[in-house]
Amino acid sequence: QITLKESGPTLVKPTQTLTLTCTFSGFSLSTSGVGVGWIRQPPGKALEWLALIFWDDGKRFSPSLKSRLTITKDTSKNQVVLTMTNMDPVDTGTYYCAHSPYGGKFACDHWGQGTLVTVSS
Amino acid sequence: QSVLTQPPSASGTPGQRVTISCSGNSSNIGGNYVYWYQQLPGTAPKLLIYWNNQRPSGVPARFSGSKSGTSASLAISGLRSEDETDYYCATWDDSLSGPVFGGGTKLTVL
Numbered sequence: 001q002i003t004l005k006e007s008g009p010t011l012v013k014p015t016q017t018l019t020l021t022c023t024f025s026g027f028s029l030s031t032s033g034v035g036v037g038w039i040r041q042p043p044g045k046a047l048e049w050l051a052l053i054f055w056d057d058g059k060r061f062s063p064s065l066k067s068r069l070t071i072t073k074d075t076s077k078n079q080v081v082l083t084m085t086n087m088d089p090v091d092t093g094t095y096y097c098a099h100s101p102y103g104g105k106f107a108c109d110h111w112g113q114g115t116l117v118t119v120s121s
Numbered sequence: 122q123s124v125l126t127q128p129p130s131a132s133g134t135p136g137q138r139v140t141i142s143c144s145g146n147s148s149n150i151g152g153n154y155v156y157w158y159q160q161l162p163g164t165a166p167k168l169l170i171y172w173n174n175q176r177p178s179g180v181p182a183r184f185s186g187s188k189s190g191t192s193a194s195l196a197i198s199g200l201r202s203e204d205e206t207d208y209y210c211a212t213w214d215d216s217l218s219g220p221v222f223g224g225g226t227k228l229t230v231l
Contacts, residue, residue: 037220046123047158047166047209047222060219096165105213106220107156109177111165 002026004036004097004112011118012087018117022080022097029075031055035100036073036080037108042093050095052106053080060106089119124149125210125223132229138198141226143210145191149221153213155193157186160207160225169208170195197228205230 008020020038027034037052051061051071061069070083080097094116098108126144133139143155155173158166168177170186173193185196193212197204210223 039222046224047211049220049222052219062219063217102154105153107154107171107211107213108158108166108220109168109171111167114165 002099002110004099004110006095006097006112006115008095008115008117010116011120013121014088014119016087018082018084018087018091020082020084020095020097020115020117022082022112024078024080024097024099024112027099027101029053029055029073029078029080033101033103035102035106037098037100037106038071038080038082038095039098039108039111040091040093040095041114042090045093050084051082052100054104054106058104087119092117092119123224124214124217124221125212127208127210127223127226129224130227130229132231133197133200134231135200135202137200138196139200139228140197141195141208141210141228143193143195143223145193145212145221147191148216149191149212149214150188150193151191152215155186155188156211157184157193157195158209158211160209162206166209200230202230204228 004024038050094114099110100106157170160166173188174186
C-alpha cells in the first residue's frame with residue numbers, strides 16, 4: 001500500500017529557504033512511469049502544482065515558481081526533497097507530496113497528509 | 122487564477138443528481154485525461170475519477186466522470202449529506218509541461 005508523508009519546518013521567516021522532505025513507501029521511484037510531485041494549497045484556496053520528479057530523474061517546475069524551486073530524489077532512502085527559496089508570507093499554506101503512476105503526464109493518485117507551512121517574521 | 126475553470130459552488134438535495142463542470146483548452150483537457158478529487162475539510166485530496174471516467178477501487182458508483190472536447194464533468198447521483206465538500210478537477214497541460222488544477226467547487230447538500 002502506497003503512503004507518503006511530508007516533513008519540514010512549520011514556520012519560516014520571510015526571505016528564508018524552505019526545505020521539505022517527502023518520505024514514501026509502497027513504491028519505488030526507480031520504477032518506470034512513476035513520479036512524485038509537490039502541490040500546495042493556501043488557506044481556503046485552490047490546489048497549485050509546484051514541481052515534480054520522474055523515475056528517470058526528469059524534472060518539471062511550475063513556470064511561475066521555477067526560479068525558486070529545486071527538486072531531488074534519493075531512491076535508496078525513498079525520499080524526495082523540495083527546496084523553495086526566498087519565502088514570502090503569500091507562500092503560507094499546506095504543502096502536499098503525491099505519487100503518480102501515469103508516466104510522463106503526471107497525475108496524483110495517492111497523496112500525503114500535507115504539512116502546514118507558515119511564513120511570518 | 123486557476124488554469125481550469127470550475128463553478129465555485131454547486132448544490133443539490135439528498136437523492137438528487139448534481140454535476141460539476143470543468144473547462145479548459147486544447148493544450149490541457151482537449152488532449153489529456155481528466156482527474157477528479159474530493160477534499161474533505163482538513164484532509165488531503167482523494168482521487169475520485171481517473172482517465173476521464175474510471176473509478177478507483179472503493180469509490181462508489183454514484184460518482185461518474187465524462188469528457189467532451191475541452192470540458193469535463195463530474196456527476197454525483199443519489200446525493201448524500203457526506204458528499205458536501207470540495208471537488209477539484211485536474212489534467213496535464215502540454216504547454217506548461219505540468220499538471221493543472223481547477224479552482225475547486227464547494228458542493229452543498231441542502
